[in-house]
Amino acid sequence: MELQLQSLALGFKNKPHVIDNISLTMTGGSIVGIVAPNGTGKTTLLRLILNDLKPQSGKVVLDGQTYGSQKKSLAMHRQMCLFPVQDDLYPDLSGKAHLDYYARLWHNRKKSVKQIITALDMQDYVNQPVRTYSMGMKQRLCFGMVMAANTPIMLLDEFMNGLDTINVARMSRILRGLRAEGKLIITVSHLLNNLQGYADLIYFMRDGKIIKTIDQHEQQPLYIQVTADNANRLPRMPWQHYPNGLLVLPVNELPGQHFNQLLLGLAAHHITFKLAPLDLDTYFNEFYDAER
Amino acid sequence: MRYFKFQLHQLLTNRKNLAVIGIALVALLCQFIFFPPNKVPAELPTRNALTRDRDKNMAFVNEPHGSMTAKWVPATREFANIETRMLKAQKQQHTQSYVKATLHYLAFLGQNAANPDAQSSPFHYPLSYYFENRQYPDADAAFANATMYRSLEPLAKQAHPDIATVKQQTFWQTLFRGASGGWLTALLIVTILFANDLLTSEQRHRSIARLLPVSPWYAINYKTLTVFTALSGFLVVVVAIIAAFVIPQHGLGSLSAAIAYYAKDGMSIKLDPLALGIALPMLLGLTVLLMWLFIRLNLLCQLLFHNELVGLVISAFLLFGEPLYFMHGLAFSVPQTAYYLPGYMNPAAIISGLQNFRYDTSRMSPLAAVVVIGSVILILELVLFIVTHRRRAAIIK
Numbered sequence: 001m002e003l004q005l006q007s008l009a010l011g012f013k014n015k016p017h018v019i020d021n022i023s024l025t026m027t028g029g030s031i032v033g034i035v036a037p038n039g040t041g042k043t044t045l046l047r048l049i050l051n052d053l054k055p056q057s058g059k060v061v062l063d064g065q066t067y068g069s070q071k072k073s074l075a076m077h078r079q080m081c082l083f084p085v086q087d088d089l090y091p092d093l094s095g096k097a098h099l100d101y102y103a104r105l106w107h108n109r110k111k112s113v114k115q116i117i118t119a120l121d122m123q124d125y126v127n128q129p130v131r132t133y134s135m136g137m138k139q140r141l142c143f144g145m146v147m148a149a150n151t152p153i154m155l156l157d158e159f160m161n162g163l164d165t166i167n168v169a170r171m172s173r174i175l176r177g178l179r180a181e182g183k184l185i186i187t188v189s190h191l192l193n194n195l196q197g198y199a200d201l202i203y204f205m206r207d208g209k210i211i212k213t214i215d216q217h218e219q220q221p222l223y224i225q226v227t228a229d230n231a232n233r234l235p236r237m238p239w240q241h242y243p244n245g246l247l248v249l250p251v252n253e254l255p256g257q258h259f260n261q262l263l264l265g266l267a268a269h270h271i272t273f274k275l276a277p278l279d280l281d282t283y284f285n286e287f288y289d290a291e292r
Numbered sequence: 293m294r295y296f297k298f299q300l301h302q303l304l305t306n307r308k309n310l311a312v313i314g315i316a317l318v319a320l321l322c323q324f325i326f327f328p329p330n331k332v333p334a335e336l337p338t339r340n341a342l343t344r345d346r347d348k349n350m351a352f353v354n355e356p357h358g359s360m361t362a363k364w365v366p367a368t369r370e371f372a373n374i375e376t377r378m379l380k381a382q383k384q385q386h387t388q389s390y391v392k393a394t395l396h397y398l399a400f401l402g403q404n405a406a407n408p409d410a411q412s413s414p415f416h417y418p419l420s421y422y423f424e425n426r427q428y429p430d431a432d433a434a435f436a437n438a439t440m441y442r443s444l445e446p447l448a449k450q451a452h453p454d455i456a457t458v459k460q461q462t463f464w465q466t467l468f469r470g471a472s473g474g475w476l477t478a479l480l481i482v483t484i485l486f487a488n489d490l491l492t493s494e495q496r497h498r499s500i501a502r503l504l505p506v507s508p509w510y511a512i513n514y515k516t517l518t519v520f521t522a523l524s525g526f527l528v529v530v531v532a533i534i535a536a537f538v539i540p541q542h543g544l545g546s547l548s549a550a551i552a553y554y555a556k557d558g559m560s561i562k563l564d565p566l567a568l569g570i571a572l573p574m575l576l577g578l579t580v581l582l583m584w585l586f587i588r589l590n591l592l593c594q595l596l597f598h599n600e601l602v603g604l605v606i607s608a609f610l611l612f613g614e615p616l617y618f619m620h621g622l623a624f625s626v627p628q629t630a631y632y633l634p635g636y637m638n639p640a641a642i643i644s645g646l647q648n649f650r651y652d653t654s655r656m657s658p659l660a661a662v663v664v665i666g667s668v669i670l671i672l673e674l675v676l677f678i679v680t681h682r683r684r685a686a687i688i689k
């Protein structure tokens with residue numbers, strides 16, 4: 001299964017380039033993370049994928065099919081499910097009713113609602129009306145609804161919000177399981193380090209464009225990373241200052257002997273350092289700090 | 293099926309709908325306590341009223357009346373005799389005699405009460421018609437008198453007619469009388485209030501409702517079905533309440549008992565008996581058509597305008613808009629008004645011919661109602677089909 005976004009563009013009167021010529025190809029069996037600050041078009045992109053908004057140009061292609069007639073649109077909608085907004089749940093209906101609803105509407109006969117309830121540990125409250133749920137319970141229910149739909153494409157917008165660490169870990173584990181089943185999962189999340197733990201591809205968006213793509217299956221460049229309070233004790237090198245208080249040095253720009261000497265020097269001066277690829281938080285700060 | 297169940301559950305847990313059901317049930321109970329529809333019709337006087345009138349008439353006969361004596365004394369004597377026969381039959385519990393005497397009583401009143409040729413007539417229709425602030429009490433009373441006469445006629449041929457049937461108090465008769473008395477209007481109001489926010493309420497659940505893999509046409513059809521199901525349940529409860537009030541006292545009654553259907557062609561008036569076994573299904577059929585019309589109209593308004601108000605205003609206009617173009621008592625000078633939809637909002641008035649009487653016509657028949665309501669439904673269906681099959685159609689914005 002392949003989902004292509006071909007030169008998608010959309011703007012509004014007050015914001016002419018919310019999505020600016022984005023082209024992506026995503027395949028089943030992968031988790032794609034979209035990263036950007038609030039209000040920069042992530043949700044708009046998901047709505048374009050769902051045909052909830054009409055692009056000014058470009059198109060969404062799913063296995064060669066595009067949105068066109070109502071029949072075609074329905075056929076595509078049967079392949080995808082959006083993580084619902086918590087406030088949109090029906091307060092007087094039970095969680096079980098919501099799960100059954102999604103399972104039946106998307107004709108899911110493979111994954112039982114009972115299994116989903118157990119997997120998300122919702123047994124204690126799933127039969128109660130949704131109005132009695134806490135934020136975290138609702139969030140689990142919304143995630144369960146997407147699982148119940150069991151569509152090949154799952155669009156998860158801010159789906160980890162309000163969850164405790166146990167549930168974040170639980171849902172991350174389930175996501176990996178869904179990927180193993182061949183699902184294409186497109187997520188929007190602000191829990192960047194968590195996202196880095198399960199996503200295969202991560203796209204950073206700015207000004208309606210994809211400004212960086214991280215393929216986590218490729219070897220990422222290594223950086224020596226030191227906190228800024230050690231700045232006075234560091235040897236003179238082309239350290240790059242990051243807005244989150246990090247000083248980083250790309251390893252591939254150092255000749256071999258300098259690299260060894262530098263590491264020995266840092267160790268000798270008891271300066272704590274990290275030798276690793278940059279994490280998503282650091283990228284996030286690099287790309288978006290100027291906007292704040 | 294799951295979509296249907298979910299929508300039905302949603303409809304029945306909607307607080308506005310629950311409030312509507314609650315108010316309607318309370319109103320029904322109040323009506324039974326204060327204005328029971330199974331009370332004896334005004335055309336059939338009670339024993340006390342009959343005795344009082346008879347005594348008054350006997351006194352009239354025995355008093356001098358000058359120049360009017362020759363004209364009114366014999367007639368009053370005749371009327372007093374009829375009243376005496378009614379009282380005697382009541383006392384002896386001989387219902388056939390009672391029915392026959394009552395037919396005479398009604399025929400006598402029909403000839404002599406409020407007769408423009410007999411200005412000083414001492415006879416009058418039941419006084420309640422004159423206390424109710426009616427625009428044309430004589431005409432209304434004459435109509436009720438004539439229809440009562442026609443509905444009693446078949447009973448006079450029975451050896452032992454059921455007295456509850458004579459007094460129109462049985463369950464089936466009460467249903468018809470209640471329908472004539474505004475229950476169906478109440479049911480249509482409930483329908484409108486149920487259907488009024490079927491789609492707009494989904495706006496609060498946008499991320500769920502907008503992206504379901506169901507077509508708008510499918511969604512509105514199932515939503516229509518949920519309203520029908522909920523209203524059927526409501527109707528069953530209402531009918532059960534009525535049955536609980538009426539059957540223990542007056543019995544179920546017979547579906548062969550007749551009402552009268554009024555039609556007027558030129559100067560000739562026709563009053564044909566119509567069995568309740570036919571009238572009630574016709575009533576139900578017309579009511580279902582009207583419910584369908586209001587549900588679909590409200591759905592269409594929500595699809596087009598994305599709010600509840602437009603549908604509500606148009607529905608109210610249809611339901612209560614008849615006085616905007618028609619005034620009872622004016623001659624039937626604009627024949628096409630007989631085909632305006634607001635004239636068909638009371639199915640009981642169509643089935644009994646009351647609308648024919650009000651419009652002084654025979655055109656407003658049940659068949660005309662089916663044609664008029666059906667035509668509007670067809671147009672609504674066509675527009676709904678087009679609107680929901682547009683390329684980017686959706687049930688909410």
